[in-house]
């Protein structure tokens with residue numbers, strides 16, 4: 747059972763769905779911090795889902811129920827948000843989720859070839875994870891960086907002007923970086939495809 751020390755104006759935070767789906771103290775603390783800045787819990791549903799996902803990697807049905815109970819909203823209401831928002835993973839994913847953009851501008855700038863190269867390097871199709879459970883490939887529509895097309899988001903970084911030739915280099919750098927820092931950074935940095943940065 748996980749309880750937090752609450753100030754008088756904070757919600758009661760004892761959630762017990764079952765042993766494996768009870769929100770942890772850290773998760774409850776972070777959700778409580780989010781709740782402090784909103785009038786209605788509906789305003790922070792995406793942030794709440796993202797917050798717990800950072801800890802768990804994905805949002806199972808049981809986790810969804812625990813979050814909904816914590817926020818005081820219905821599971822169906824939260825599920826509709828989770829289903830609509832494509833950065834919430836409702837199935838297990840690998841350590842790093844690759845989101846190459848397949849929006850119109852990126853398509854015009856060669857995103858299909860980039861995506862094909864990602865698939866080939868990892869021996870997976872879109873929606874699948876590789877055999878090492880290191881990468882999951884989930885293409886997304888316009889990522890809002892059309893002037894740098896084709897682009898990809900992965901590990902809170904934006905990779906710009908990607909070409910099939912630098913895909914392999916990006917994967918190696920991502921793989922090494924995760925071994926060094928396994929933290930949950932919320933910032934999205936920009937990187938140009940092919941650079942040897944980390």
Ligand code: FES
Pocket residue numbers: 847848849850851852853887888889890891892893895896897
């Ligand atoms: S179409 Fe890819 S970022 Fe807009």
